[in-house]
Amino acid sequence: MNDGHHEAGQRLPEELAAFARGRALTLRIVRHAETEHNRNHLMQGWSDSPITEHGRTQIADVARRLSRERFDLAFSSDLPRTRTTAEGILAALDPQPPTEFTELLREWNFGRHEERPAADVWSEVIVEHGFEVDRELSALRTIAEQVGWRGLFDTIAQLDDSGQAEQAAATVMRADAALEHVVSAAGALPGDGPLHVLIVSHGGFITSLLRQLVPEVTPDVILPNCSVTTVSLPARTTVWRLDGLGEVADAA
Known part of the structure; x- marks a missing residue:
């Protein structure tokens, strides 16, 4: 949520795009499923709480939607609510992509x-x-x-x-580092074909990620639990496209 302000050392969208090495890249970014703290309207950054029954239904729905896709890599926050969500999605994928759970993708620390x-x-x-x-x-x-x-x-x-x-500036720089890590890892994969990457993170932090790539995204956007946001980078370009924002999978 950088309000258009550029931090010293923060990369521009086109600089982050360069890490893809000219390859087409699609990011599917998923917010974690509903938790007890979400339901009870408690602040939930680096703290955690169990996924609700409704949240487990959300995971099943988004996993069913994404099961039709192929992913080259997957990245998730290492907090339990995101790990549980990611593992539910990964279980529906065949083949399952190499996956990394990282502190870089955690929510804001309150x-x-x-x-x-x-x-x-x-x-x-x-x-x-x-x-x-x-x-x-x-x-x-x-x-x-x-x-x-x-x-x-x-x-x-x-x-x-x-x-x-965390101050906003620190979160922005963490989002910048997370995107460099993800895009670089994808760009380093063998071949020259299009790449597809799954990211599972948190509502506030996903907005920070989006504003690094597509600055016109408003900082007050609210993403539903288990919604899918899609950002793509066409081959041999440096301009990211927002192809879908906070889309919720239909229940079976």
């Missing part, structure tokens, strides 16, 4: 705010910026207009007395 009611955290952000809590929605929009959406998340970090919560 520090001491982890597992707190989201409404309480946002209320503190609103008060910190001098607004009344009973004007929550309009206040958040006004704050976002003043300091950007990255400013909202930086306020969460500033209110974290443990010092563990």
Whole structure:
């Protein structure tokens, strides 16, 4: 969620495209299935909670949808909710691609705010910026207009007395590193044909990934659990295309 701001050392979309070495590349990016914390509206970054029964149905649905596709590589956040989602999808693939579980693809770290009611955290952000809590929605929009959406998340970090919560800039750079790693690994595969890569991550962090590649994606986009977002890079080009955003698989 970089609000169009470019961090020092952050790569431009065309620089990330160059790691594909001219090959066509399609990224299927999946948000993890619904968890207990999602259902209970708790802050869930690096903390975790079990997948719900509805979430398991979501995994089965998205696995069925993606089972018709061939993937050359797969990458997932190493947190249990993403690992469980990825493993459900991989079980439906034949052949299963080489898979890496990595901390690079984790959600934003919310520090001491982890597992707190989201409404309480946002209320503190609103008060910190001098607004009344009973004007929550309009206040958040006004704050976002003043300091950007990255400013909202930086306020969460500033209110974290443990010092563990990530600033927006750190998350942007982690998204940059994750994409370099994924695209480079794909571009290094033998051959010159089109490449297909599966990525399983988290709602907020997927938005950070998308804005590295397709900056016109708005930072307040909300991706449903187990939705599929598709980004493609045509062969011998450096311009990424957003082919699908937060698409949900039909139930069987």
